Amino acid sequence: MHEFKTTYPDNNYTVHVGHGIFNKVMKHYTSHYNEVFYIVDVTVYGHFRDGILKDIEDPILIDSGESAKTFQSFMNLTENLLEQGIKRSSLVVVIGGGAAGDAGGFAAAVTLRGVDFIQVPTTILAHDSAIGGKTAINSSHGKNLIGAFHRPSGVIYDLEFLSTLPESEIMSGFGEVFKHSLLNSKEAARSLMAKTAFGISIDAIEESIIDGIKTKMDYVSSDEFESGSRKFLNLGHTLGHAIEYQYKIPHGQAIILGLYAMMYISNKTAENEIFDLQKYHEYFSGLDYPVGLLGEMDIEQMIDLMRHDKKNIKNEAIGFVLIDESFSPYFTELNISTLENYLSGIKESI
């Protein structure tokens, strides 16, 4: 089992990663609480109620995916916890993918103005979302617009959960794994590519997932509230979110496309070939990511969507995270006309 600890001045928490660790680590935490409430993604419960989760009695089941993140679901969740007599001294354990983690974490953040909670991520993507204390539900005006920063008391990542993940979720979750490898080092990205050149298997990427956890922890430990370097985690997300929204493709797939665009723009901005675009194009296409979409995108639409991203503060320019010649991320603002040129260039290059 791997254990990583955050490095805040106080109230640090540990991320436990390993195979078959859930019940043992859980016991360590629950023994400190009189009452423990379990919030579990209904699909995950279906897969593991007779397995890893067999000792959990009367969990509060929540919808799979984004349906967990509506106002209605939020209300049901908090009312349910209160109905069952939750106290300030209770513990909430949230088991599921990023959506369950966000919704359950938000409920824990605001019920009785905040109770302790443990994140138990069950998807690849959630190696990312379970760490860093961001919790949220969705608004009709966009995703994750209502939420709170609420540090978990611990994160238990039992890789056994990943065994039931459908192919599409593996492909989507891989987007963030790849992003973390790019933030980590050129070698990390290269090695991940080598291991996945002919397909993504959980075994092959396990080590990169664990490295990704470390990378994410470094960023959120040094900038919890995203006033500086935490923004680098947005690598590939600026255009990625616009593509996800417009073309309704899974988050991680859109991020891969966003990362490709980021590489193109990084090269142009550095006037140097930091990334061998052709190689990445082949690699991503080989893994069935819909890179071709970049050749069809409506540039004005994309720019309009990026302008409205909640992380974008100005209107005349759009903030982007790029990678420089020493392979370090940096934040820059691209004005609209420059960006239009780059996006045309990307379209043509596809």
Next chain:
Amino acid sequence: MHEFKTTYPDNNYTVHVGHGIFNKVMKHYTSHYNEVFYIVDVTVYGHFRDGILKDIEDPILIDSGESAKTFQSFMNLTENLLEQGIKRSSLVVVIGGGAAGDAGGFAAAVTLRGVDFIQVPTTILAHDSAIGGKTAINSSHGKNLIGAFHRPSGVIYDLEFLSTLPESEIMSGFGEVFKHSLLNSKEAARSLMAKTAFGISIDAIEESIIDGIKTKMDYVSSDEFESGSRKFLNLGHTLGHAIEYQYKIPHGQAIILGLYAMMYISNKTAENEIFDLQKYHEYFSGLDYPVGLLGEMDIEQMIDLMRHDKKNIKNEAIGFVLIDESFSPYFTELNISTLENYLSGIKESI
């Protein structure tokens, strides 16, 4: 104008108190923000739209009183802010009584995971609720069960607002003013009684309101998250909440009854006459507080309600804040049978 500053290690805020100060002080704050959103209690807006509030364009109006604190109203409020394009760098100004402050403050706490906000209290009670960063909405299982700690960036208490307060709100708000005077000193309480022996006028209690603000600020500055001394602010509230719930009388009136019971129990526990109960009985009755209700209360019911109070952690004993012989508050736990005896004693004494 009086100005008081919190004494946290960082992120301190100022409470401004005075007559006719709203527009001037407001300008000082809004000049630092590109967008400012106003959330105003509809009754308050009705009274002051042509007066103090005449410069406010397109406020978001919210229901008066507790209707502002429902899930539905919370959803409308956040959706409204997002619809109007709120950004992380925006300012929210909440104008109204404690209910508006709690609801608007909670919306500010969780929209985009927290934006800056200013409290503009317009009732007597809100001299208390606007300070200390507690925000909340109600659940079907009880009041204030969903919320967040979110420090305001400033509190502007323009006493001109109080001019339109109905008599019932003056009487109710006075409960917390009286509580603060008891927490302050024996002399403070005596002097407040002398000034209000024949009725409560805003002019007469203005000084005590200001002292109450200072008292509250001292407590919340030294114990923001209520792990210790902030609990003393609960003086009179343990039985008070049970009475409020059971007999459906206004909060502040119930607090006055709770304070009377606290005096009785403090005397008994100290085996000494810290409070001259007869004098207080006459004083409260003279001001039309329904002290008689204490003579009719159903003891088992009261104990059951106190047991379920969210601040009560154990089940065999009930936490109480009392006042000792040196007139300092202290926290103690009374076991159920002792408490039953005290409540019978109170019933008989009425």
